[in-house]
Amino acid sequence: MQQSSFVLAICCCVSLTGCQSISKTTSNVTKKALSMVGLGDKEMKTPDIDKQGVVDISKTTLEQIEKLTQNMPTGQWVYIENDLQGIYTLQNKASDGHMLFLRLNCKNPAQRPGFIIQNKESQDVLKSYDPQAGSIQLLLDNKNYGNPFDLVNLKHYPNFKTAIKKAKTIKIFNASKLYTFQNAQADLLDKQVTCKE
Known part of the structure; x- marks a missing residue:
């Protein structure tokens, strides 16, 4: 035995x-x-974000993109270019891991501007055009702009677009949840992005 x-x-x-x-x-x-x-x-190795907050991911693997997302700096905008696929995004990572994808200037003028918030697992938790979400309020330095991407509030969009470039913080409130993002590298907000939802 x-x-x-x-x-x-x-x-x-x-x-x-x-x-x-x-x-x-x-x-x-x-x-x-x-x-x-x-x-x-x-x-x-993970692609580097330059001093202007721009990174090119055209020649990267999925694993490298995942590492980039995990190591993304918080509290600032990062412009991600993918010339090979023609995809351009503008994103901002909060200290709690939520990611804000903002689409102010669409490359295709026929598409609508908007935003998406994702959680740490890259799952969409809030979209600017979600009728099931209820009331969405965007606050720039605590000034409420409602949901400027909503067709009903579209007249407020030009003021929101101007004000966001000068704001220090962006807060989005929905269903008793508050998402807070710092607005560093705000000059990137002028860049054109892919606006497909």
């Missing part, structure tokens, strides 16, 4: 060492394969 336990323990040890070796070999082969197609360690 003791002998079979001892043999089983040795087998487990051998198999773990074998798995570890296979894992290391697979990792080395993957790195070599990536370097052969021009995606070595150097290219696998």
Whole structure:
């Protein structure tokens, strides 16, 4: 009985060492394969956001984009360009992990401006055009603009668009929840973005 336990323990040890070796070999082969197609360690790093708050993700992997999102600076706008797919977004990460995607200047004038708030898991929690959401209020430095993206309040949109460039904080209130975003790098608000919902 003791002998079979001892043999089983040795087998487990051998198999773990074998798995570890296979894992290391697979990792080395993957790195070599990536370097052969021009995606070595150097290219696998997260894309950098420049001093103006702009980052180009045209030649990045999904894993790199996920790392970028996790390491996104908080309290400022970041303009993300993807020339290959023709997608341009403007986003702002709050200290609690919520992300505000703002669309003030649409590349396609036929599309409507608006916003989306996502949680830490990248799930949409609030959209500017959600009839199920109830009343949405956008506050710039605590001045209430209602929902300037709503067709009923569209006349307030030009004033909101001018005021947001000078505001220090953006607050969005809906269903007893308050989302707060700092407005650093506000000059990026003039950039054109993709406005598809």
